[in-house]
Amino acid sequence: MSKSTEKVVVLGEQFDTPEQQDAASQMGMWVFLSTEIMLFGGLFLAFTATRLAFPLAFQLGSRHTEFVLGTANTAVLLLSSLTMALAVSASHRGARKPLVLLLLLTMALGALFLGIKGYEYYGDWQKHLIPGENFVWNEPQPQHAQLFFLFYFFMTGLHAVHLTVGIGVVAFVTFVAWRRGYNATYNTPVEVTGLYWHLVDLVWIFLYPLLYLNGRHP
Amino acid sequence: MKSGWKAVVSLGTASLALFAAAQVRAQESGFRWQPEQASKIAPRVDLLFDFLLVVSGLIAGGICLLIVIFVFKYRRGNPADRSNPPTKNWKLESAWIAIPILLSLFTFVWSARLFYDEYAEPAGSININVVGQQWFWEMQHPEGPREMDELHIPVGKPIKLTLSSQDVIHDFYVPAFRVKQDALPGRLTTIWFTATQPGRYHLFCAQYCGTQHSNMGGWVYVMEPGDFEHWLTHTKPQPSLAEAGEKLFVQFSCAGCHGSHAAVRAPSLDGIYGKTVPLADGSMVRVDDRYLYDSIVLPGAQVVAGYQNIMPTYKNSLTQAQLMELVAYLRSLGGQTAHEKSLDTGDATTRQSIREQQQRALETQQEDQEMQPRQTPSDAMPSGDKNLRPLPQERKSLP
């Protein structure tokens, strides 16, 4: 064992070495992400099947979504992924200040995304696009258009929930990082959080074209 | 050692004796190993079943026998040759991988072909509409007569059932015919069969559909053609499927758009059945029952090329039975080949004669109690224990 006393790590009794622990938690997170992929996968399947049944309604539906806001949001989320990636490599370099700053930036971008999304929801509500009693639709197939908006709200909503959780976790990690909790050798939490954040981004990358871009060309 | 073999032997003898006893008992009590075979397909299914039975019997029996033998021969303290026990044997293993694969493929091919025959109905079958509803079956003959939880059919004629459901998923099951098919809400499904034995057979609902699932069902009466004619002519006369559909077509102002000189631009429905129609998205589609049904239930799903999608959906304003009557009507609007026409009605001539006889029957309203089909669900309740569900649109989603 090395004699370095630079930093202390809490090692679970089931592990022999920090590397083993780090590797285990990384793989753990990846396995968890795979379950997330299957979770959203089921939803995407339901969406695809329904869309195949009512192509027209779904085209009309996505024409009513906010193209600009949606695209802007995608950009925001992509940027947040970039900052998160940079944060992780910063943590590997053991550079504390950049790490904290980048994490804060990531959180800010995430919050911005949620803000824009909220604003978008508000607009939809004003346009009476929320399925239910006061759903107003003066184009063909109101019922099936309603189905589209159902998926729209449920999918984006579920994604938003994940993002909110993500922001919470990042906040915690930021706090620990600020308190000198991590260093070049021990930064597993940062890495693992990063993975989660990227997956949430990944989901949106597929939601965006399916919900916003379908049937844009008249 | 010895005792081991004795045990095996006495076990074998015991089971044999038991089996023999059971056989005799069975013969005496007319006990069956399979439902009676009352349809053309039934013997073919049973052949496949028995084939599987023999193969699995050999496999399972072989394995069990080996286990028993090994256990007694090599049981602890029993002197036997245990020198260099094998733990790998490629030849053997590839054999017991290959053989099952071959067996499986053989069975699969056999099954697949039989399955196809079970669903691809032959020319000239009689098309009877069947609607499942919690918890009874409503049948409607092309000539008009409706029945409740009973189905009268002629022997030897291919019968095609077009199934649908008013509420939840049901399943039309006649063990003696070896046929079974789910009846789905908002979709049409079909099965066909040819009864071979006159008689009375169980009709079940096989798909769990709520509280009285096990009450849902009745009897299928297979009759000699003559008796069947007699039965048809002595039922209360009803407008035929097509006629009923025609009424609806006017009543629900389909004609208002699809009529020859209608204000709205809508495609004429005369003779489209069996034709191929160009759709707005550039694809072509052949007009079959499924397409007609969908065009009425979800008009937007497939829009005909060159038309606006202005047709309202009739999903909730028409009952399944009515929707199926409309389909029957549009089908009868011709355009199809002779054999497809006869799908509705058996061959046209008998249908004509039956109609005439029914006209005559109208004058002399002689009612045959036993043959009288029940009219509406409400007076159809045999023991009042079947309560109707509301139609979909009145249905509230439960908290």
Place this chain on the structure above:
Amino acid sequence: MSKDSKPEIPFLKWIGACLAAVFGVQALRRILRALSPSQETTPLPAQGAALPISARPEKAEDVLMPPLSTPVEEPENYLNTSYSLKSWLLTTDHKRIAILYAFMITFFFFVGSAAAALIRLQLTTPQGHLVQQQTYNKLFTMHGVIMVWFFLIPALPNTLGNFLLPMMIGARDLAFPKLNLFSWYLFVAGGLFTLFAILTGGVDTGWTFYTPLSTHYVHTKVMLTAAGVFVSGFSSILTGLNFIVTIHRLRCKGMTWFRLPVFVWTLYATSLILVLGTPVLTITLILMGLERLFGIGVFDPALGGDPLLFQHLFWFYSHPAVYIMILPGMGVVSEIIPCFARKKLFSYKMVALAGMGIAIFGFLVWGHHMFVSGQSMYADMTFSLLSYLVAIPSAIKVFNWTATLYKGSIWLSAPMLYALGFIGLFTIGGLSGLFLASLPVDVAVHDTYFVIAHFHFIMVGGMVTAYLGGLHFWWPKITGRMYPEKLAQLSALLIFFGFTLTFLPQFLLGRLGMNRRYYHYAPEFQMLNVLSTAGASILAVGYLSPFSYLLWSAKYGRRVSNNPWGATGLEWQTASPPPTFNFSATPLVTQGPYEYNPEDAERELKRDLAILQSDASVPNGARFAERHQEAQDTAAPTTEAQDEQKH
């Protein structure tokens, strides 16, 4: 058997019956005699528990394993570290969590079984009025839900799996002990939800929750039940995650993939399904819930939805789930058979890989539950073909187990009886699955008792039997005490016969067209139903007896040495009950999992029996000693083994 031909031979059947009786008794007597290890050698002590131990006493003193010389005061182990309730409810020790699971599982088994008992009683008469019609529907629904999600799916992985996995790979615990405890609490929460649903009115959708019935037509506690399943689903996911990471990252030095016991392999395969299948069930249940609450109509044809979509999503999880319910059982059997045949598992690699094959192929066949549902014919045929192919890995396993017996030195102890019973019943159940995979036959027997018989043969005859076998096999390891052998052997036989009597008639019932989920049935089916109920009552006794004597033996059973079966698995090389971190030193593995030799076993038999009669708690684990010696010579000594472990 045509109705009309009635041969007039009145007494023949009586003769047959008498013959059957006579020979049957004969057979039973001989079998029971044959069950004791050997008639030729000295008879066994009366109190049973005849335990051939293939161990050399002189090798006994092994540094790594302080012997249990005096059984009176045990050394510190996971059980006696602390007795406070808190120490149990907050434990992160995988062994204690396993025990916690065992309690829940047993409880739920009896709840589900009580329902089964009532179902069977109701079905003794065609028009039986033991319960209301809707009550009956609630009974089989709760029976299915509880048995599947709260008994059988967690039964083996979370109890024996949790207990043994770390020991079998030479680890001190699972990778994420806290997560392990958390998933137990999730499981309990889910269970409470479901119990609450049952107590406050129950649910009558069938365990399959088919829409639109479950979403718009049923007025019972669907949401609560679904919530329970939903929550317990997360418990499954976390367990699977934990197992996968543990197997990947925590194997001790020298434990290569192909030195893993088959039980670990099957646990890995099971976790794969848990992790990749369960989330789909989760999202499906969410959608179903939303639909029921707000009538959103994804599955509701009245609103444009498609009920078959629900069935696809549901079965995408639930068919693989049935392999969750059999794979660990296969693993257990693959441990028991080599041990009591004293022979290397035949073609170990194939058995191990076949497990993975089942897990992967299992995801390709779900559509075989939808052959008559209105699914397209192309899909029908695809799924039918794939269903045949999934049978092949199972075939491989069955054949390999059978071949393992050849030239073994077989002792029919209770675990072995269960294992052999498993092979037979699973084979029959599995083969009946092939009937169902054949399209026209499925059309004939879909949703009849043929299906019921099919899966009870596999799940009850297979998995429950394997579970009991495993429980008996590792009981000495878990409790450090031995169960009454003779009694165990008897109840194993009882269960086997009771089971066959219960479910064999159901195949015939299904073939004759008796529908499942039927409250009343046509009178001609009564005779077989009565048989089935009779069998169930035997089965009840069969299940209650191990339940009682195992509990008894946990306290009063005879103390045994660390390795009473002389098994070669790592878990046997530590004390029983094991210490909190399983091993006093991280073991070093230098050989495969099943290093048995039938001829040795034969040679040792006499001395083993002598040992048995003299003292039950002779220390051993000699094999481990040897292995450790070799390790000293060949590989690096264990101290270094610590530091440079893994990658």
Place this chain on the structure above:
Amino acid sequence: MTDTIDSAQHKGGEEMEATEEQAKAKQPPLWLHLLVGVSLLALLAATAGAAFLPLGRFSTLVAVGIAVAKATLILLYFMNLRFGDRRLWLVAGAAFAWLSILFVLSMSDFLTRGYLHIPGK
């Protein structure tokens, strides 16, 4: 020897020194990160633009294709599969493989209904 082992063993929960020279998963360099970020935004622009082209039924194909490209970039570089532990490929790969199973086999039903003009098959 035994006791040294034991002491090495049961330091569970205690604090223990982390080694400097441990084999951390190699991180992609800064410029690569930035490059990936830029190309992601470029792809976003591309897909947004393509949505307005008259591609007919291919437009969805293009959109999803670009999405896949973006996803791959993120997986490889941001989530560091490219330089990380190979065993993680297994996990990530499995997830997507299973996803394709779900889609392909379900679609074998949804897409082929009515081919035979047998209602319900």
